[in-house]
Amino acid sequence: MTVITVAVHPPYPIVLGRGVRDRLGAEMQNVGLGRHSPKVLVVSHPTIARHYAPRLLTSLQNAGFEPYELRLPPGERYKTAATLQKIYDAALAYRLERSSAMVALSGGVAGDMTGFAAATWLRGIPLVQVPTSLLAMVDSAIGGKTGINHPRGKNLIGAFHQPRLVAIDPDVLATLPPREFRTALAEVIKYGVIWDADLFAQLEALPTLDRRMPPAVLEAIIYKCALAKAQVVSQDEKEGGLRAILNYGHTLGHAIEAVTQYRVFNHGEAVALGCLAAGFIAVELSLWSAADNQRQTALIRKAKLPTRLPATLAAADLRLALQADKKVMAGQVRFVLPKAIGQAVVVDQVPAPTIERAIAHLQT
């Protein structure tokens, strides 16, 4: 078992290891939970709960916790104020106190919502993330971003609320649908491009880039991604600077998701397209080499992630969606652009025609 520390205030551990989900009660005790209130609300969704909740709940009970369960409907379209209300209602029904905890046994959607509920119930109660998707393991469960969608924009409503513990058990990926696994590879590749050249090289060296990799390799990859995320968040908890590089591929990615009404591409697929656009822009601005950009394209293709935008998609709509992005500063769209494999910078001044050409490039 491996432990990574996220050095925010207060610091918290990411505990990574096969079977850790069935020791969650003990791990929660280790970080001091349960001293004042034994109550724990475990938020999950039906499929995940069927596979993993019984033993996890038993582990909580064995450690002296008093667990309650709430199952939410799965999927991004339920990441709404109405679903959030269900978590609040459960918190009230079970009379959670300020020192009670919420546990998100889930992927990123329910993880973000449970995190936001924990951030705002009684002005903030302890949160534990037990990510069940690869995407949540390498990204959303770490770093304290929580939130729900506004009917007209993703994650517009949210809060920073760091978990007290992140427990990652790679074995739960056994039940993850293949497309969900693949989509997370976009974020994995992202860490290789912006932070960890060794990870990038490791991904290139794999015979195939899919779930058939050996468990030890998968665990090592998750470790590298979680470490990258932890290092970035430790240096910049609330996205005042460095943390913005984690949005690599997300500027255009979010816009693509929005204009296709979240129906054509899932998050990782849109991010992969965003990475390709950012790579194209970085080459145009002479920030990085065409050769490195080629390596990125090859890796995205190897992961069987999309490399083309539908030609029917109107570039004007994409431009509008870009302007609505959270990351807009004084009307300027911000792009994260690679400088080398393992290094990225934030650029505010990408000329509009360059953005146009990047979009056109993805449509041809």
Place this chain on the structure above:
Amino acid sequence: MTVITVAVHPPYPIVLGRGVRDRLGAEMQNVGLGRHSPKVLVVSHPTIARHYAPRLLTSLQNAGFEPYELRLPPGERYKTAATLQKIYDAALAYRLERSSAMVALSGGVAGDMTGFAAATWLRGIPLVQVPTSLLAMVDSAIGGKTGINHPRGKNLIGAFHQPRLVAIDPDVLATLPPREFRTALAEVIKYGVIWDADLFAQLEALPTLDRRMPPAVLEAIIYKCALAKAQVVSQDEKEGGLRAILNYGHTLGHAIEAVTQYRVFNHGEAVALGCLAAGFIAVELSLWSAADNQRQTALIRKAKLPTRLPATLAAADLRLALQADKKVMAGQVRFVLPKAIGQAVVVDQVPAPTIERAIAHLQT
């Protein structure tokens, strides 16, 4: 004009003075707002807006801001997720960015909601409080508590989000309904009991305790209360310890409001009853003197705040409501109890029969 600094991270000023509302733009510039985004959403309600919005908006424009206005329906019953959504919708419609600001030109209800919207829009944007009620001036506008009500409990959903500036203009109290002024006196008396014996003595020395006091006296009283709040919050931003004493009178106060469906007593009136109950309990537990308790009762009576609970109110309902309070720790109801005029402590172990007797005392 007086400035009090709330020493949290980052620190922020409370600017107190007659006419400050019409210099808001300059005051906002002084704290660094407007550098990256000129947009400001001013949230108010119709009556307040009619009196004070035009000149405040002009002052913002003169300072280079781009103000937008939103008027919410007034009253505690609108402190809901649905009203919050209106603020989010306006933030989206005006495309507020992370460095845009929200200004609450309002009493405590809209101030809490605007604060929560600012806490959660794009995971947090700058907030300015311009309190228009005495209650908001001395209490809710300072200290970063924000939130909305759950259908079954007040302020159950919320966040800590400190404002960047609090601008208090006592002149706006001219249009405050008399009952609203009176209800705030409960919080004013509270500061005298828990923190500032001089304030308590000053209140005792006034010929009458109502809005007929001279403006200079009113301003001095507001100053003392705001200073008390700022000092407590500076020592304990997120209610880990000391700040709990600000809940003096609120444990039973909230329960009284809840069991009477927020229809019989307003917040201050319920707090006054809560203070009387806490005083009774403190005497029973030999924490403070019957003489000081008498002084508190006399001051509450002088402020024409209620001193009696309806006999029809079932004590059992009150007990249940107490258990639902946010301040419950491990099933124990927490009371703030006075030790002397100007000093209070938090007590977890008030025996149930003592609470019963306090309730009965208020009903006879």
